[in-house]
Amino acid sequence: xxxxxxxxxxxxxxxxxxxxxxxxxxxxxxxxxxxxxxxxxxxxxxxxxxxxxxxxxxxxxxxxxxxxxxxxxxxxxx
Amino acid sequence: xxxxxxxxxxxxxxxxxxxxxxxxxxxxxxxxxxxxxxxxxxxxxxxxxxxxxxxxxxxxxxxxxxxxxxxxxxxxxxxxxxxxxxxxxxxxxxxxxxxxxxxxxxxxxxxxxxxxxxxxxxxxxxxxxxxxxxxxxxxxxxxxxxxxxxxxxxxxxxxxxxxxxxxxxxxxxxxxxxxxxxxxxxxxxxxxxxxxxxxxxxxxxxxxxxxxxxxxxxxxxxxxxxxxxxxxxxxxxxxxxxxxxxxxxxxxxxxxxxxxxxxxxxxxxxxxxxxxxxxxxxxxxxxxxxxxxxxxxxxxxxxxxxxxxxxxxxxxxxxxxxxxxxxxxxxxxxxxxxxxxxxxxxxxxxxxxxxxxxxxxxxxxxxxxxxxxxxxxxxxxxxxxxxxxxxxxxxxxxxxxxxxxxxxxxxxxxxxxxxxxxxxxxxxxxxxxxxxxxxxxxxxxxxxxxxxxxxxxxxxxxxxxxxxxxxxxxxxxxxxxxxxxxxxxxxxxxxxxxxxxxxxxxxxxxxxxxxxxxxxxxxxxxxxxxxxxxxxxxxxxxxxxxxxxxxxxxxxxxxxxxxxxxxxxxxxxxxxxxxxxxxxxxxxxxx
Numbered sequence: 061x062x063x064x065x066x067x068x069x070x071x072x073x074x075x076x077x078x079x080x081x082x083x084x085x086x087x088x089x090x091x092x093x094x095x096x097x098x099x100x101x102x103x104x105x106x107x108x109x110x111x112x113x114x115x116x117x118x119x120x121x122x123x124x125x126x127x128x129x130x131x132x133x134x135x136x137x138x
Numbered sequence: 139x140x141x142x143x144x145x146x147x148x149x150x151x152x153x154x155x156x157x158x159x160x161x162x163x164x165x166x167x168x169x170x171x172x173x174x175x176x177x178x179x180x181x182x183x184x185x186x187x188x189x190x191x192x193x194x195x196x197x198x199x200x201x202x203x204x205x206x207x208x209x210x211x212x213x214x215x216x217x218x219x220x221x222x223x224x225x226x227x228x229x230x231x232x233x234x235x236x237x238x239x240x241x242x243x244x245x246x247x248x249x250x251x252x253x254x255x256x257x258x259x260x261x262x263x264x265x266x267x268x269x270x271x272x273x274x275x276x277x278x279x280x281x282x283x284x285x286x287x288x289x290x291x292x293x294x295x296x297x298x299x300x301x302x303x304x305x306x307x308x309x310x311x312x313x314x315x316x317x318x319x320x321x322x323x324x325x326x327x328x329x330x331x332x333x334x335x336x337x338x339x340x341x342x343x344x345x346x347x348x349x350x351x352x353x354x355x356x357x358x359x360x361x362x363x364x365x366x367x368x369x370x371x372x373x374x375x376x377x378x379x380x381x382x383x384x385x386x387x388x389x390x391x392x393x394x395x396x397x398x399x400x401x402x403x404x405x406x407x408x409x410x411x412x413x414x415x416x417x418x419x420x421x422x423x424x425x426x427x428x429x430x431x432x433x434x435x436x437x438x439x440x441x442x443x444x445x446x447x448x449x450x451x452x453x454x455x456x457x458x459x460x461x462x463x464x465x466x467x468x469x470x471x472x473x474x475x476x477x478x479x480x481x482x483x484x485x486x487x488x489x490x491x492x493x494x495x496x497x498x499x500x501x502x503x504x505x506x507x508x509x510x511x512x513x514x515x516x517x518x519x520x521x522x523x524x525x526x527x528x529x530x531x532x533x534x535x536x537x538x539x540x541x542x543x544x545x546x547x548x549x550x551x552x553x554x555x556x557x558x559x560x561x562x563x564x565x566x567x568x569x570x571x572x573x574x575x576x577x578x579x580x581x582x583x584x585x586x587x588x589x590x591x592x593x594x595x596x597x598x599x600x601x602x603x604x605x606x607x608x609x610x611x612x613x614x615x616x617x618x619x620x621x622x623x624x625x626x627x628x629x630x631x632x633x634x635x636x637x638x639x640x641x642x643x644x645x646x647x648x649x650x651x652x653x654x655x656x657x658x659x660x661x662x663x664x665x666x667x668x669x670x671x672x673x674x675x676x677x678x679x680x681x682x683x684x685x686x687x688x689x690x691x692x693x694x695x696x697x698x699x700x701x702x703x704x705x706x707x708x709x710x711x712x713x714x715x716x717x718x719x720x721x722x723x724x725x726x727x728x729x
Contacts, residue, residue: 080678
């Protein structure tokens, strides 16, 4: 997946959980949970959506690596 | 599964405060417990902030750390009891300088930053009535609660103000002063509309001398909101006398000893985070750890280990998330200081109680109480055997029973063990709510004779242990927080595409229940994914993530009675695959 595709996938995963969130104004280094007001259940559902879209298994101990856009892009690019 | 975890009091690292349960229950009286506190000097009554802060600041614990704040960015700030007394006095004086008087309502909408604690305790010194709001509430829950509470002062941040209060500011005619906590940088000049005051300009320059005026123990102190099945949220009023319960439960139910380092993971926006994140532990003079960051297993295990937390009060949702994360994650951590773990919010399943032993070396002690009770009422204690899955036994001084309501509004107490019924408490403990603000009828409905009716269904076994069975009404418990379906339905029905909405809780392994909405749409609107997202976004914007539904399902019709009342229980029964019960009053329906 190109970085652009990954970004689009992340935007879609977030939109399925928090459709009101403004993805375009999200800074790469911002904590998604604060910026988009995701509670722990929302964040978990976001991870599940990413897993469904990519097939990548994300163990719970890696969740903190996906709390920012930059972190998620780096993690999924591995 | 273990049926009983035996306690050997002699083997406890420190002798439990509550040793012999039966003997303590026999000898306990609230009058005696009141003498464990100081009261205001010169017979000036009883003030929560004096008991929590000033009395320690005036004595040998002045240098002892009261608050240890761990910021999200790795910051660390300690406040001794002496310093906390000074800071809270500054805030009380700052309120006075604004003309804020005793009895005025002060609302707090903040993350877990030191100013939250300073403002709460400072406002209590000034004998204002304090309401902490959860900062994950959206503008509508904030507006509803501030309207009901007639908030005169709000303490928040610029970001939270712009996001949640500015859009509803015109609905808050009673609101005069908004104090903006500006610890992360100055408030932008254009944001400083009339009535907006930066904390840094008002509080630090105020005097650190403040003498608490005489406070009748029956003076209103806290206004906590809770939800019922119908109608608006209810504001449960608590008085300064409640600190007696906070203190006693701090000693007995949480087993707090003078040298403990205590961490309560609840946000003060919920009653647990106020009674046990602030008042009870400070009244006991211990060190309270405050963690600004949200749940993350590595962060939490790090705090437990590195801060040498000895007593920890958390919630079932968090415990289940930790269980999901697995024991392997714990391999890198050691908790030699930790000796007592408790949990509240919803029943803790037996597996989780026992998991605590594997994970932390101590079982997790479930306890039970509600916003209305103000403090822990039924608990598992450090020195008393646990039956995993049970909420434990009543606190000394608290009489609990299982009752059945009869037709003429009275109740009958079940004399036999293991009878299912409603959990009731004999009225009269110090932290019992004194009313729902402006809702006398709803308040009276909570009582039958001198029994307070909890709305929770339970049973009591032959040994006096209580077991939770479910709610008697349609209120939803998600992540330990009560959510009223009405508030969620109302927000959904504000959307022009929605005809009707019915909201229920659906079981979830981690959160206990998650909020699900069934929605009917006006003609011409497609019940598709785009509409689902539109409504989900609409609800989240208004209600915030803690109250908005997680699931939305479309229906042609909702099941209703002939009188037009939506039958939530039928939706819930179908969702759970349960028997549908008596449908004789059903008028409309579709699946």
